[in-house]
Amino acid sequence: AQSVTQLDSHVSVSEGTPVLLRCNYSSSYSPSLFWYVQHPNKGLQLLLKYTSAATLVKGINGFEAEFKKSETSFHLTKPSAHMSDAAEYFCVVNNNQAGTALIFGKGTTLSVSS
Amino acid sequence: GAGVSQSPSNKVTEKGKDVELRCDPISGHTALYWYRQSLGQGLEFLIYFQGNSAPDKSGLPSDRFSAERTGGSVSTLTIQRTQQEDSAVYLCASSSGYEQYFGPGTRLTVT
Numbered sequence: 001a002q003s004v005t006q007l008d009s010h011v012s013v014s015e016g017t018p019v020l021l022r023c024n025y026s027s028s029y030s031p032s033l034f035w036y037v038q039h040p041n042k043g044l045q046l047l048l049k050y051t052s053a054a055t056l057v058k059g060i061n062g063f064e065a066e067f068k069k070s071e072t073s074f075h076l077t078k079p080s081a082h083m084s085d086a087a088e089y090f091c092v093v094n095n096n097q098a099g100t101a102l103i104f105g106k107g108t109t110l111s112v113s114s
Numbered sequence: 115g116a117g118v119s120q121s122p123s124n125k126v127t128e129k130g131k132d133v134e135l136r137c138d139p140i141s142g143h144t145a146l147y148w149y150r151q152s153l154g155q156g157l158e159f160l161i162y163f164q165g166n167s168a169p170d171k172s173g174l175p176s177d178r179f180s181a182e183r184t185g186g187s188v189s190t191l192t193i194q195r196t197q198q199e200d201s202a203v204y205l206c207a208s209s210s211g212y213e214q215y216f217g218p219g220t221r222l223t224v225t
Contacts, residue, residue: 032212044205044216051212090157094212101147101173102207102214104157 002027004093006105014113019063019078021108023091026072033074034092034102035065044090050074061085086112116140118217120206126223127196135191135220139208146189147214148181152202160204163189196224 007022025031035047048059055067065076074091091105119138127133139146148160159173163183174180178196183189193200201224207214 034213036216043218044207046213046215049213101159101162101170102149103159104149106156 002029002031002093002103004091004103004105006089006091006108008108009106010109010111012111012113013081015083016080019076019081019085019110021076021089021091021110023074023076023105024072025074025091025093027093031093033065033067034094035059035063035074035076036090036092036104038088038090038107040087047076047089081110081112083112083114086110118206118208118215120204120217120220122220123218124221124223126225129198129224130195132192132194133196133222135193135204135222137189137191137206137208137217139187139189139206140210140215141187143208143210143215144186145209145214146183147207147209148189148191149205149207150202151205151219155202157205160191193222196222198224200224 003026005024013019033050036044037047038044047063048057048065050057050067058064063078065074067074088107088109090107092102094100094102121136144165146163149157150160151157161181162170178194181191203219203221205219206217
């Protein structure tokens with residue numbers, strides 16, 4: 001069975017400081033992993049994805065994530081937060097087969113203060 | 115190009131009524147998914163269509179929920195005899211590979 005655990009339900013940072021959103025996964029297969037972002041009253045947008053290529057994945061808006069198999073982690077980072085980064089972030093896993101349902105984490109709300 | 119669209123964007127209905135939610139996937143995408151996003155439950159998978167294969171209904175919470183996909187394109191999610199716990203945002207996604215593209219969702223409120 002697959003599962004995703006987002007370790008923080010809420011993260012608060014100041015503008016210009018680094019962002020770290022933590023995610024651990026459990027999978028019987030070699031997984032595909034994703035981070036999605038959801039801004040208030042907007043749809044889900046894919047930030048980045050890992051599908052067994054390079055373990056350090058770069059996404060949009062300066063975000064990146066590193067797949068660490070030994071730690072079963074896929075933490076999302078950004079060197080410098082912007083106010084516009086405030087949103088809900090979801091870590092997502094599937095079993096690395098195209099055409100299978102995504103398993104979502106509970107989400108982490110990122111707040112950015114000026 | 116055009117993304118996934120859903121209608122209506124908002125729906126308010128009385129308890130016990132039936133509702134239909136519509137999803138127009140990205141043209142050419144063979145896979146279509148329905149998810150539900152509700153407070154306290156997060157985002158959960160409901161049903162999945164792939165081409166002409168039988169749908170994966172393993173996520174449907176009860177037999178009041180059903181979905182169909184006509185002509186391999188548009189999909190309709192039907193909820194019969196709505197209950198207050200059905201209030202949620204219903205999201206549709208389509209895919210031609212690993213990445214799923216999500217629509218804006220339909221916010222359903224059952225009063």
